[in-house]
Amino acid sequence: MDLPRNEHIATVEGVDVDVRHWIGGERVASDRTFDDISPIDETVIARVHAAGADEVDRAVAAARAAFPTWAALGVAGRAAILRRVAEGIEARIEDLARVETRDNGSLIRSHRRGVMPRVAMNFRAFADFAEHKLSHPDMEVPGRGHRQRISYDPAGVVAIITPWNAPLMLATWRIGPALAAGNTVVVKPPEWAPLTASLLADIMHEAGVPDGVFNVVQGTGAEAGAPLTAHPGINRLAFTGSVPTAGVIAKAAAENIVPLSYELGGKSPLVVLEDADLDLAVEIAVEQFDNAGQVCLKAARMLVHSSLVEEFTARVVAGAEKLVQGDPREEGTDVSALISRRHFDQISGFVDRALADGATALLGGGPNEDLGGLYFRPTILVGAPEDAEIMTEEVFGPVVTIQSFETEEEAVAKANDTRFGLAATLVTGSKEAAERVSAQLDAGTVWVNCFFVRDLEAPFGGNGKSGIGREGGLWSFDFYTDIKNSVFSPGGWKE
CATH class of the missing domain: 3.40.605.10 (Aldehyde Dehydrogenase; Chain A, domain 1)
Structure with a gap:
């Protein structure tokens, strides 16, 4: 000090x-x-x-x-x-x-x-x-x-x-x-x-x-x-x-x-339709680890069409692996520490319980042992049950889940299956789908083929909880x- x-x-x-x-x-x-x-x-x-x-x-x-x-x-x-x-x-x-x-x-x-x-x-x-x-x-x-x-x-x-x-x-x-x-x-x-x-x-x-x-x-x-x-x-x-x-x-x-x-709070979805620009979708997905995932409008639930989910997942894991975790005072750092010991323990508990519920960590899953302290590795989870805690509760840290869907209707249903409604992000190559799906997403802000664009003259706030x-x-x-x-x-x- x-x-x-x-x-x-x-x-x-x-x-x-x-x-x-x-x-x-x-x-x-x-x-x-x-x-x-x-x-x-x-x-x-x-x-x-x-x-x-x-x-x-x-x-x-x-x-x-x-x-x-x-x-x-x-x-x-x-x-x-x-x-x-x-x-x-x-x-x-x-x-x-x-x-x-x-x-x-x-x-x-x-x-x-x-x-x-x-x-x-x-x-x-x-x-x-x-x-x-x-x-x-x-x-x-x-x-x-x-x-x-x-x-x-x-x-x-x-x-x-x-x-x-x-x-x-x-x-x-x-x-x-x-x-x-x-x-x-x-x-x-x-x-x-x-x-x-x-x-x-x-x-x-x-x-x-x-x-x-x-x-x-x-x-x-x-x-x-x-x-x-x-x-x-x-x-x-x-x-x-x-x-x-x-x-x-x-x-x-x-x-x-x-x-x-x-x-x-939020439990916001990222919806990637079948015709999406995969490069853009991956870029947006990796961006969710910003501020060590301590962002209320973070797209924590990634919903990806079954035809893209395998490649999307592999590329997001590869992109997140490249993120540099360390001292935030260094210009080259991408992911820093969690705010407090209490918060660190809360995030660890969420991930431990998710793994016990049947989820698999494709990346991370625990503390960064190389750094110690309050540094929690960027974590990507798959395979959690739909009603698992990790799928329904806000996890205010560097943790995301990936799920697949078959139809547009299923994607909307999964995206809206939350008591929160702060934001949603949609990636699609179709103007018609963009208009149609964004209108159905239950959120105060919907970003289409972009993320975190906020104009001070536009309304911002959340639905539900x-x-x-x-x-x-x-x-x-x-x-x-x-x-x-x-x-x-x-x-x-x-x-």
Whole structure:
């Protein structure tokens, strides 16, 4: 562990990170801390201040006090500040990339080239969208001769609880539209990867975000998350994480009738039809090991036409064998470690039980003994029974299964045989089949002959147990605002 410069600063990969909360425009200490352990080598890289109900109360109060002024600033005024936030992120991409790589074990090359630039884009794109769409409130609809003005008013204080697999990018995917809409925000970062949220607070302050508009409370779900989700002072609650945790949060939020936005788990299919471009299908399949498979929309169930399954399987195994597993701080690494010892044990348990249920591991199947620690080999399983746990439960790691099908109808039935519905991927050489099959797949997003293409103006979210609501474009503002209809009579005016 890098020695801290003082009790409030952790130096991570040469970057100083304040480990206190950010509340009302100032750093706030707690009398307790928790260890932040890097998955790369399981060392403690920071001791982060742990919030409880008192700090949460203080953060919500700061957000409520700041709300009227921030809302009154108007769309254009807020957008200008958020564009400065984007510029501040771009100026610190390397710092953010190095810290998040050390913190959650994801690839430095992905952060430098894609993730952190996308973080900046989240602010700039939602600022632009809000300015273009929300700054003209006279959106009119017919009303029996009456004029009806539809406006999007800020909702108030938004609580955002973020995941560890892409903590900064997924947080700003919600922070951006929430702030652009005129709300104030309290963020509870993941305790397994909390550090870049603190750096974001610094960037926000430097960009001129007013005190109290953006607040960060560090801590565990039980001690910081629970009082935040149950707080009567919040007006919206956005959560990304697991289905069981979402159920607990929903019960807490229900007491105060707080609207929820959930992005939860997935068990997404990759469907490869008989006429598919096999090169493309294999490329997409191997891509599923990105971020050590710790991706909610990963295509974990690969469904391949019987005429292609043998060649497809052999080529996917060969492609996955070439992936370099190791330290994510090295540009040449393709697959890193799992986030924590607990998570590692969960993934190992899933695979061990699958093998006991009759599955065969064509690749991997256990830890990478050469690396030790939290490195689990990319794993490809075949032959599991249809109702086996490995086929129905989300395995948030580098594990995929391959099945075959005979007909298009069978492929659709297998693809939809899940309580999740976050995403689906279809590979086909037929435009007609693309239209026909994609329409039948039960998922919030269907990619056809591509994967992981996400435009910030398009809706994103899941069906079934994969979530509630949609985010992106106007769908984000539908959630983060109170939509008001003002009806004007054509008469009654005094001249």
